[in-house]
Amino acid sequence: MGIETKAGDMGVVTTSLETMVNWGRTNAMWPLLFGLACCAIEMMGAQGSNYDLSRFGMEINRASPRQADLIIVAGRVSRKMAPVIRRLYDQMSNPKWVIAMGDCASCGGVFNNYAIVQGVDEVIPVDVYVAGCPPRPEALIDGIMQLHSKVERMKLDGSLRERAPIHV
Amino acid sequence: MTFIDHSLSVPSPHSITDPALAGKTNTMVLNMGPHHPSTHGVLRLVVELDGETVVNVAPDVGFLHTGIEKNMEFKTYQQAVVMTDRTDYLAPLSNNLSYVLAVEKLMGVEIPERPTVARVLLVELQRISSHLVWLSSHALDLAAMSVFLYGFREREQILDIFEMVSGARMMTSYFRVGGLAYDLPSDFLPTVKALLDIMPSRIDEYESLLTNNIIWQERTMGVGAIDSAAAIQYGLTGPGLRATGVAWDLRKDMPYCGYETYDFNVPIAKNGDIYDRYLVRMAEMRESVSIARQAWQRLTDMGPGVFQTSNRKVAPPPKSEITHSMESLIHHFKLWTEGFKPPRGDALAAIESPRGELATYIVSDGGPKPYRVHMRAPSFINLQSLPHMAKGQLMADLVALIASLDPVLGEVDR
Amino acid sequence: MDNATVIERLQAEFGDKIGPVSSMLSGEATINVPREQIVAVAQFLRDDSALAYNFLENLCGVDYLGRQPRFEVVYHLLSHANRHRVCLKVGITEKDIHVPTLTGLWQTANYQEREAYDMFGIIFDGHPALERILMPDDWSGFPQRKDVPLGYEEVAFSNTEAQISARKPFAEE
Numbered sequence: 112m113g114i115e116t117k118a119g120d121m122g123v124v125t126t127s128l129e130t131m132v133n134w135g136r137t138n139a140m141w142p143l144l145f146g147l148a149c150c151a152i153e154m155m156g157a158q159g160s161n162y163d164l165s166r167f168g169m170e171i172n173r174a175s176p177r178q179a180d181l182i183i184v185a186g187r188v189s190r191k192m193a194p195v196i197r198r199l200y201d202q203m204s205n206p207k208w209v210i211a212m213g214d215c216a217s218c219g220g221v222f223n224n225y226a227i228v229q230g231v232d233e234v235i236p237v238d239v240y241v242a243g244c245p246p247r248p249e250a251l252i253d254g255i256m257q258l259h260s261k262v263e264r265m266k267l268d269g270s271l272r273e274r275a276p277i278h279v
Numbered sequence: 280m281t282f283i284d285h286s287l288s289v290p291s292p293h294s295i296t297d298p299a300l301a302g303k304t305n306t307m308v309l310n311m312g313p314h315h316p317s318t319h320g321v322l323r324l325v326v327e328l329d330g331e332t333v334v335n336v337a338p339d340v341g342f343l344h345t346g347i348e349k350n351m352e353f354k355t356y357q358q359a360v361v362m363t364d365r366t367d368y369l370a371p372l373s374n375n376l377s378y379v380l381a382v383e384k385l386m387g388v389e390i391p392e393r394p395t396v397a398r399v400l401l402v403e404l405q406r407i408s409s410h411l412v413w414l415s416s417h418a419l420d421l422a423a424m425s426v427f428l429y430g431f432r433e434r435e436q437i438l439d440i441f442e443m444v445s446g447a448r449m450m451t452s453y454f455r456v457g458g459l460a461y462d463l464p465s466d467f468l469p470t471v472k473a474l475l476d477i478m479p480s481r482i483d484e485y486e487s488l489l490t491n492n493i494i495w496q497e498r499t500m501g502v503g504a505i506d507s508a509a510a511i512q513y514g515l516t517g518p519g520l521r522a523t524g525v526a527w528d529l530r531k532d533m534p535y536c537g538y539e540t541y542d543f544n545v546p547i548a549k550n551g552d553i554y555d556r557y558l559v560r561m562a563e564m565r566e567s568v569s570i571a572r573q574a575w576q577r578l579t580d581m582g583p584g585v586f587q588t589s590n591r592k593v594a595p596p597p598k599s600e601i602t603h604s605m606e607s608l609i610h611h612f613k614l615w616t617e618g619f620k621p622p623r624g625d626a627l628a629a630i631e632s633p634r635g636e637l638a639t640y641i642v643s644d645g646g647p648k649p650y651r652v653h654m655r656a657p658s659f660i661n662l663q664s665l666p667h668m669a670k671g672q673l674m675a676d677l678v679a680l681i682a683s684l685d686p687v688l689g690e691v692d693r
Numbered sequence: 694m695d696n697a698t699v700i701e702r703l704q705a706e707f708g709d710k711i712g713p714v715s716s717m718l719s720g721e722a723t724i725n726v727p728r729e730q731i732v733a734v735a736q737f738l739r740d741d742s743a744l745a746y747n748f749l750e751n752l753c754g755v756d757y758l759g760r761q762p763r764f765e766v767v768y769h770l771l772s773h774a775n776r777h778r779v780c781l782k783v784g785i786t787e788k789d790i791h792v793p794t795l796t797g798l799w800q801t802a803n804y805q806e807r808e809a810y811d812m813f814g815i816i817f818d819g820h821p822a823l824e825r826i827l828m829p830d831d832w833s834g835f836p837q838r839k840d841v842p843l844g845y846e847e848v849a850f851s852n853t854e855a856q857i858s859a860r861k862p863f864a865e866e
Contacts, residue, residue, distance in 0.1 A: 144316055148343055148689050149368035149449060151320070152412065156438075159431030174316040189692070191829045192321055192342040195313055197864075221361065225836055225844030226346035226828075235864050245449055288796060289803040291822035341827040348812075349837050384719040511748055511773075514801025525773070532776050626719035627751070627769060627778070638751055640767065643718075653753040655769075663804050692827055 129267045136180070136206060137259040143179035143199065144172035147186025150213035150245040154185045157248035167255055176202040181258075182235075183251075187215035188228040200235040208262070210254055211237045214244045232276075241279045254279045289513070289663045290337040292325040299327070306334050313342045317420045317678045320688030326677065333677060336669045338662050343692040351652045355618030356382050357456055359649060363639075364450040366654055367690040369412050372405040372441075373632040375454040377654070380535060381628035381639040382456045385621040388593050393584045394458035395536050400471065400574035401444070401453065402536075402630075403567040407478070408437040409633035410564050414485060417557070417682035421498055426488055433481050436474050443467060456619075457594030458587025463578075471575055478568045486561060499553035503668040503680040506551060513664035516657055517635025518559045519684060523551035529631040543570050553683040560685075593619050618647035634658050634685055656690040694744070694775035696722035702744060706737055721769070723780040728792050731768075731783050735798055738770055738779065746770035746779060749799040754809035758839035762786045764815055768795070785815065794819040812837035 146154055158164045158172075173179040176199045188196060200209070211231050214220035217240040219229035228234060238261060241254035257277050299308040312323035321342035327335040347366060351359040363378040364371035376398060383390065411430040418426035438448040443464055445451035453460050489495045505515070507523040520527060528545040530538040546562035548555035587594040595614050596607040613619075621643045629638035635657030642651040661684055668684075669677055700714050700722055711734060712725035726734050738746040751769040762784035771778050783792055794817040795802040806817040807826040814835040817823055825832065834841055849857040 145314065147321055149365055152368060153449065155412075155416075156431060156435070159435070160428050161432065161435045172316075187343065187345055189342060189344050190832075191344065192313065195321075195342070199314060219846065221365070222345050222347070222350060223843075223845040223848070224346040224350050225841075226344050229846045229861075233862050233864055236866055247448065288800055288821045291807070291824050291826075293824055294822050341825070341829070344827040346836065346843075349843060353843055381719070387718070512800045514749060514799070527773055532773075533778075622718070624718040625767075626717055627721065627780070628719060629750070629778075636750065638769070640751060640753060640769070642755055651755045653751070653755075653767075655751040655753075659804060659808075660801055663801060 129265070130263075132267065133263045133265055136265075137262045139168035140180045140208070140259075140262075141171060141173045141178065142169055143176055143182045143203070144174045145182055145184065145199070147184070147188065147192070148215070150185035150216070153245040153248055154183060154212065154251060157251050162248035162252060164252070164255075167252075167259075169255075176200075177204060179203055180206065181208050181210065183210045183212050184216040184231045184235075184237075185212040185245075187213075187220060187222060188231050188234065189226050190228060193228050193234045196231065196234050206265075208238045208258055209235055210239045210241060210251075210258060212241045212251060212254070213246055214242060216240075217242060220244060237276050239277045239279060250279065290335055290666055292323075292337045292339040295325045295327050295335055295337045305329070311677075312339075317681065319416060319681060319686055322681070322686065322688055322691070324677070324681075326674070328674065331673050333669045333672050333674060336666050336677065338665060340659070340662070340688070340691050343688045345689070345693060347693045348652050348654065351649055353648065355647050356621070356649060357614075357618060359652065360455055361450075361452050363654075364452055365689060366656065366693050367632060367634065367637070367658070367687045368449065369687050370405050370409040370633050371450055371452075372401050372454060373409075373630060373637060374654075375452060376402055376536070377628055377630045377632070377637045377639045378641075378652075379454045379456050380630065381626050381641045382621065384626040384628055385624065385641060385643055386456070386593055386619065388457060388588055388590055390458055390588055391585050392537075393578070393581055394586050394588075396574050396577045396581070397459060397463060397586070398454060399536050399538065399541070400571050400578065401441075403571040403574065404437050404440060404471070404474075406567045406633045407564050407571075408434050410560050410567075411437075413560060413633070413682075413685045417679075417685075418489065420678050420682045421495070423489065423492075423495070426485060429481075429485060429488075433474075433478070440467070440470055440474065443470065455587070455594070457590065458585070462583075462586040468575065468579055471571070475568055475572050475575065479565065482561065482564050482568075489557070490561070496554065498676075498679055499557060499683070501550075502553050502676045503672060503683065504550055504552040505664060505668050509667055510551065510664065513667060514660040515635070515664045516661065517631070517633070518556050518563065519551075519635065519661055519664070521546065522548045522555035522559045524549055529629055529636060533629065535628070535630060541570050541573050553679055556683045620645060620647050629655075632657060634687065634690070635661055654690075654693060656693060658684075658686040658688075658690040659693075662686055662691060694772065694777040696720075696779075699738075699744060699777070699779055700724065702741070703734065703737070707734065717780055721778045721780045723782060725782050725784065728783045728785060731781065732793050732795065732798065734781065735768070735770065735795055739798060744772065745774045746772045746777075748773060749795065749801050750778065752795070752802055752805035752809065754813040754815050754837075756813055756837065756839045764790060764813060766792055766809060766815060790814060791816050791818050793817070796820055811835070814838070 211217045216231045239258045307328045309326045313321040323339040325337045363374040411434045415427040415430035445453040507525045510523045591610040600607040623645045625642040627640045638655040640653040644650040715723045748771040750771040755765045766783045768781040811825045
């Protein structure tokens with residue numbers, strides 16, 4: 112009670128460093144421009160004006176993995192593509208997060224065969240799984256918001272990620 | 280025997296990288312992709328450059344190979360419709376139609392008029408939505424981002440219509456063997472009418488942004504030209520072929536689904552460059568609106584009716600009949616446990632998809648699952664004309680070229 | 694142009710060098726051609742002014758396991774002028790799995806023959822660059838052959854999920 116009245120006058124707010132850092136990390140998370148298949152089209156639809164992603168600070172997709180925080184694996188991962196994804200993930204700098212968008216990225220989806228990696232979590236660790244074939248743009252936005260709440264819970268103790276993945 | 284010069288043949292990546300690694304040093308070999316802002320999916324290009332000029336380019340595909348054709352051999356004919364949605368993911372209804380027509384030819388099933396007209400209407404709406412994505416991503420690649428936002432605005436309306444009929448925005452699987460999956464909902468016709476009424480003015484809007492835009496013209500006119508003889512050699516079909524002057528459109532020349540009864544034109548152009556392909560696709564959008572309007576009129580005049588064939592061995596009976604008809608129950612049971620069995624033989628059905636000639640070749644061994652399904656994917660075949668079009672162009676033109684060919688990697692790799 | 698005319702012209706030109714004639718369930722005439730004749734037959738169909746099959750629409754392989762000959766290459770030729778389609782089939786055995794290439798007649802055969810090689814192992818003699826196109830370069834085997842399994846993963850239900858997850862190769866950071 113005392114501190115708010117004082118702070119209101121002087122325009123000073125106190126918080127913890129963790130909250131500040133996590134607030135900064137969530138509000139301008141830049142995704143890597145990475146669309147593989149059909150889910151990429153729904154991702155593009157989510158970036159369009161109807162389901163605007165730029166309200167989350169995501170209107171620019173960075174083409175270079177070194178400038179991106181978030182990789183949204185949108186689409187099916189084939190065996191030929193898996194080493195490429197791993198290389199891109201390794202090039203991203205910390206902190207980085209992964210959303211597996213769609214059924215194919217989560218678990219192989221409709222394609223249970225020789226050519227498709229059964230879930231991108233066999234290649235890179237995943238933070239949020241968004242189900243759907245393809246997930247609606249609203250489902251993707253829900254996944255992004257869940258990721259934001261996950262990032263807000265992150266601790267600054269040296270471990271960069273809260274491990275347990277979220278299934279949307 | 281007259282053989283075409285093999286130097287015109289489509290290069291493979293190794294035919295460019297191997298000489299370079301062996302020490303041939305006067306050109307530079309650059310790798311573009313599979314992760315690249317402008318390659319429309321996971322397409323890798325091995326580009327041989329002399330400074331900024333492209334000497335040779337070899338597409339390397341396969342990064343999205345899904346084994347769809349083999350996977351379909353393990354599903355019944357009706358279940359396999361779901362797999363066809365995911366090849367050309369910008370026009371799922373077209374893929375459905377090609378597969379379903381092939382199976383219907385195998386079975387010798389006649390589809391009544393109402394579902395046929397509904398199929399035409401939805402496929403033309405699908406063509407418009409696919410061309411909108413082409414336009415949006417083509418403009419985005421050439422840095423005209425507003426067109427992307429405008430194009431997706433109309434596409435959302437079309438996707439709302441698809442969601443209304445089938446429940447899914449993109450992977451609808453709405454066309455089934457025997458007709459449609461469900462009946463058309465009651466507010467389908469008014470919603471389609473509202474869309475078709477505003478669509479021409481929206482196409483005018485896109486044209487006003489790009490057609491007479493000096494930057495657009497400088498980047499696309501005279502770039503990546505191909506003549507009609509080379510186009511036929513490389514198997515180019517669809518808007519790419521029509522832009523070279525060949526007036527071949529399967530809807531007019533080998534009609535299916537009653538297209539011979541609709542009144543529409545086939546736009547063609549002369550030069551075969553990027554600008555002409557753009558003009559052809561814009562004109563095709565207008566023609567699609569016209570065909571859709573005619574189909575809408577027919578559906579309105581026909582009123583409510585059937586949505587699938589009455590051949591119970593192919594299309595399931597309505598649930599209300601099952602409770603009091605033994606025959607219907609048995610048909611339902613056989614369809615759900617085993618599926619229908621076409622006679623032994625093979626069939627091919629070709630349609631005009633937004634990208635070109637999409638043909639499905641099915642071999643049946645008399646069992647409930649297809650023995651072999653092959654999709655002649657237009658994007659895969661059209662990609663072979665890329666090296667021919669790109670020789671002598673600049674690196675930046677390569678980006679515009681890929682966009683104008685409009686490949687969909689799901690179809691290329693299947 | 695109709696099926697009877699095409700078959701008549703082909704039989705007049707090639708006589709008994711081409712094999713049995715049948716028809717597809719979708720109506721196209723199917724002519725079985727021995728592999729030595731395929732280039733000559735295709736060229737005849739393309740260059741003849743009345744037949745004018747100027748477009749190679751489709752080229753794919755089929756594996757009829759348990760039948761002799763085991764593999765088959767199916768060609769669909771399309772005539773723009775006559776609006777007519779014809780189907781040619783070449784049967785080849787597993788031991789001698791070679792077919793002459795059609796890339797000399799149509800460049801569009803290039804990728805399609807590479808795909809047939811990649812998926813079935815059918816070797817096209819004279820192809821300028823017969824390499825794998827859809828599978829990775831170091832893949833061994835030909836996936837669409839009937840004796841190669843689909844390669845699926847066991848579907849996890851709630852009672853088996855723990856065991857399956859223990860075996861799955863999840864990625865590390």
